[in-house]
Amino acid sequence: MNMQLRMFNAVSEGICLIDLDGQILFCNQRLEQWLECSASELVGKSLYRLFPRFDVPHIQSRIQLVKRTHAPVIFSPQIHQYLFPCPMSDHNYRLQQTMVAYLEESDQILISVQDFTKQIRQHDMQKASNRQLQEELTERYILEREYKQLVAAIDQAAEAVIICNDRAVFQYVNHAFLQQTGWTKDEIFERKSYAKLRSDGDESFEQLVFETIRSGKKWQGQQQIQRKDGGFFTVSISFAPIVNDDGSRTHVVAIQEDLTEYLMLEDQYRRTQKQEALTTLVGGIAHDFNNLLSGMLGHIYL
Numbered sequence: 001m002n003m004q005l006r007m008f009n010a011v012s013e014g015i016c017l018i019d020l021d022g023q024i025l026f027c028n029q030r031l032e033q034w035l036e037c038s039a040s041e042l043v044g045k046s047l048y049r050l051f052p053r054f055d056v057p058h059i060q061s062r063i064q065l066v067k068r069t070h071a072p073v074i075f076s077p078q079i080h081q082y083l084f085p086c087p088m089s090d091h092n093y094r095l096q097q098t099m100v101a102y103l104e105e106s107d108q109i110l111i112s113v114q115d116f117t118k119q120i121r122q123h124d125m126q127k128a129s130n131r132q133l134q135e136e137l138t139e140r141y142i143l144e145r146e147y148k149q150l151v152a153a154i155d156q157a158a159e160a161v162i163i164c165n166d167r168a169v170f171q172y173v174n175h176a177f178l179q180q181t182g183w184t185k186d187e188i189f190e191r192k193s194y195a196k197l198r199s200d201g202d203e204s205f206e207q208l209v210f211e212t213i214r215s216g217k218k219w220q221g222q223q224q225i226q227r228k229d230g231g232f233f234t235v236s237i238s239f240a241p242i243v244n245d246d247g248s249r250t251h252v253v254a255i256q257e258d259l260t261e262y263l264m265l266e267d268q269y270r271r272t273q274k275q276e277a278l279t280t281l282v283g284g285i286a287h288d289f290n291n292l293l294s295g296m297l298g299h300i301y302l
Contacts, residue, residue: 014084014096014113017103020067022047022054031113034086034094047111053083063100066109072101077116084113095120160235160256163242166213168193168206171251180235180258182228198226209252212239216249222259234259 005026008015014031018024024047027039035042048055054063059080062073075083077095086094099112154161160177164170169192178185183197191197194205204223212219220238227233235256242251 014086014115016042016047016084016111016113018047018109018111020107020109024050025108031084031086034113034115035084036087051084053080053085059083063109066100066102070102070104072099074099077120086113086115088117092117158257160254160258162254162256164209164252164254166209166250166252168209168252170194177256180227180233180256181225187228197228199230200226205254208239209254212241212252213249216241216243225256 005028008026008028009030011028012030014034015026015028016024016031017026024042024045027035027042032039032042042050048060053059059075062075065071066073075096075098077097080096080098082093082096083098084096086096088094094115095117097114097116099114101110101112102108103110155174157174157176160180161172161174162170162177163172170188173185173188178188181197188197195201195203208219218238218240220236223235223237224232225235236259237254237256239252239254241249242253244250
């Protein structure tokens with residue numbers, strides 16, 4: 001028996017021997033260390049009174065099953081956490097896997113305790129890390145989907161959308177801009193700036209970009225834009241600064257609407273108004289002249 005007890009002291013698990021009535025017969029050095037008490041404080045006392053978690057009905061029923069069948073049972077750390085309250089420096093208790101087995105040669109019950117705290121905490125940290133990674137991937141997927149939807153919406157907009165950096169270099173143009181000007185996207189980014197798309201090298205667009213970046217204010221007005229074929233058309237264009245997280249103005253977005261059709265309709269409307277005014281004037285003159293003729297014809301008749 002002494003040899004067996006020395007073997008129990010050499011193992012890394014906590015070992016407790018009790019008789020069939022639950023009286024503690026032996027505790028090894030590991031369990032003493034974990035419980036922070038000496039074997040003399042434990043031996044001879046009732047396991048169930050010292051450690052009430054062993055005395056709950058579902059634990060008792062399984063210990064009685066070990067006595068009847070001599071088959072060992074295991075209490076997992078995930079479900080039962082701990083049966084021996086072994087404190088740690090962080091004021092938590094060690095998470096234990098506890099095995100209760102019957103020793104036939106001595107007619108005793110052996111309780112073996114393994115500390116699974118480190119493994120379970122590592123597992124929980126890994127689960128938390130995996131969950132966080134999954135949440136980040138989900139969020140990234142949602143953001144990418146929203147970004148693609150936003151780009152698709154902007155690309156299908158009727159108005160031209162242009163984004164330039166603080167040096168007035170093109171960063172993005174949508175499909176409407178290419179339709180308005182006749183340039184291809186490769187040609188746009190090859191020439192980099194608006195001035196290089198114009199035959200006269202006019203830098204008014206670039207100046208508006210610089211002014212928007214400098215002042216941080218929006219600008220709206222009309223400009224003459226040159227197409228790839230050399231023709232000009234009038235646009236209504238608005239500039240607004242793009243601000244990053246630290247408040248710095250890094251880019252400018254311009255929204256450009258082709259006014260060609262609007263100006264043609266406006267010109268037609270003005271012509272129609274002139275024609276209507278002239279018709280009204282001629283009609284009035286004819287009416288007055290008709291009144292004069294009516295008077296003259298009456299006098300002639302008399």
